[in-house]
C-alpha cells in the first residue's frame with residue numbers, strides 16, 4: 185500500500201495514538217525484522233496504537249494486552265484475522281476463522297491428528313530428513329541455510345506426514361506466500377490475492393479428499409475426512425477448509441522461524457556451546473528460542489464496541505495482536521533481544537494463546553529440536569559469511585530470503 189491510499193483517521197481515534205506502521209513493510213526493516221517491530225515499543229509509545237496503513241487498524245504493542253485480546257473472543261473475533269480487512273474476509277479457513285463455542289469441536293478433530301503422541305511417533309522420520317539434508321552440505325564449509333535446509337526440511341517432513349508428494353511443494357509454497365504476505369498495493373488487490381490463493385488450496389486438496397474418502401489411511405487428512413462434529417459428518421467445504429488451514433500453517437512457519445534462529449546462533453558462540461554441550465537439554469531450552477524469534481502477526485475483528493487502554497475500539501474495526509511484539513517486550517522479558525536460556529521469567533505468545541493456540545506446536549517444537557541436535561553434531565561451530573546481513577520481509581508470517589553460513593572443515 186502506498187502513502188496515497190492511507191485510510192483517514194476516524195474521529196474517535198486520538199491523535200496521540202496514530203502511528204505510521206505498515207505491517208507488510210515496517211519502517212527500518214533493513215536494520216532487522218524484530219528491531220523494526222520494536223519501534224512500536226519506543227519511548228512514550230502507547231500500548232494500543234492506530235495506523236492508517238492497510239485500511240486503517242489498531243495495533244496492541246505490549247504482551248499483556250496481546251494476551252488479553254487473544255482470550256476475549258466475544259470482543260475480538262477470529263472471523264477476520266488478517267489486515268487489510270478486505271483481504272481477511274477472503275481468508276476462510278476452519279476452525280481458524282471461527283470463535284468459541286463453534287470453534288471447539290473442529291479444533292478437537294485437528295488435535296487428534298496433530299497431538300503429542302502422533303508427533304512423537306514420527307520423530308525417527310523427522311530426524312532422518314534432517315540428517316539427509318545436513319549431510320549433503322556439511323563437508324562444504326558453507327551453505328545458504330534457507331535454500332538448502334529451512335525451505336526444504338519442514339515441507340519435506342510435513343508432506344511425508346500428510347502422505348502428499350514432495351513435488352507439490354512449489355505450488356503449495358506459492359499459495360502460502362499469497363495468503364500470508366498477500367500481494368497488491370491496496371486492500372482490494374490484497375483481497376484478490378488472498379481469494380485466489382484460498383481457492384487454490386481448495387482446488388489442490390479436493391482430489392486427495394475424494395481419493396481418501398474412498399480409501400482412508402491413518403494420516404491426519406483421512407482422520408479429518410472421516411470425523412464428525414456435533415454428531416454430523418464434517419461437510420465437504422469444512423473438510424477442504426480444515427485441511428487447507430493445516431497445510432498453510434504447517435508449510436510456512438518453521439521455514440521462516442529457523443533462519444532467524446540460526447542467524448542469531450551463528451553470531452553467539454556461547455549460546456551454541458550451551459546447546460551443543462547438552463543435546464538432550466535442547467528440548468527444555470527451545471521455549472527461549474520461540475520467545476526470542478516470534479514470526480506471526482495475526483489480527484482480530486472488533487466484534488462489539490469496547491474500551492481498552494483508555495480508548496474506544498468500534499465494532500467492525502481491526503486490531504493487530506502480533507506475537508512479534510510480545511516475546512520482544514522489554515517490560516515482560518528483560519533484555520529481550522538476548523537469548524538467555526536461564527531466564528527466571530519468560531512471557532510470549534509466539535504460538536498464540538486462547539482457543540486458537542497453535543495446533544501444530546508439537547510438530548514445530550520437534551522440528552526445531554531435531555534440527556539443532558543433528559546440526560550441532562555435524563557442524564559444532566558456525567558463523568555468518570563475511571558482510572552478510574539477513575534480509576527479511578514482514579507479513580502474517582515473516583519471511584527470510586537467504587542466510588549464508590560458514591564453518592571450518594575439521
Ligand code: HEM
Nearest residue numbers: 279280433434437438441480482535536540542543544548
Ligand atoms: C515455529 C512454528 C510455528 C509458529 C510460530 C506458529 C504460530 C501460530 C500462531 C501464533 C497461531 C495462532 C494464530 C491466531 O491466533 O490467530 C497458530 C495457529 C495454528 N497453527 Fe501454528 N505455528 C507454527 C507451526 C505450525 C505447524 C508446523 C502447524 C501444522 C502442523 C501449525 C498449525 C496451526 C493451526 C492448524 C493453527 C490454527 C489453530 C486454531 O485456529 O485453532 N502451526 N500457529
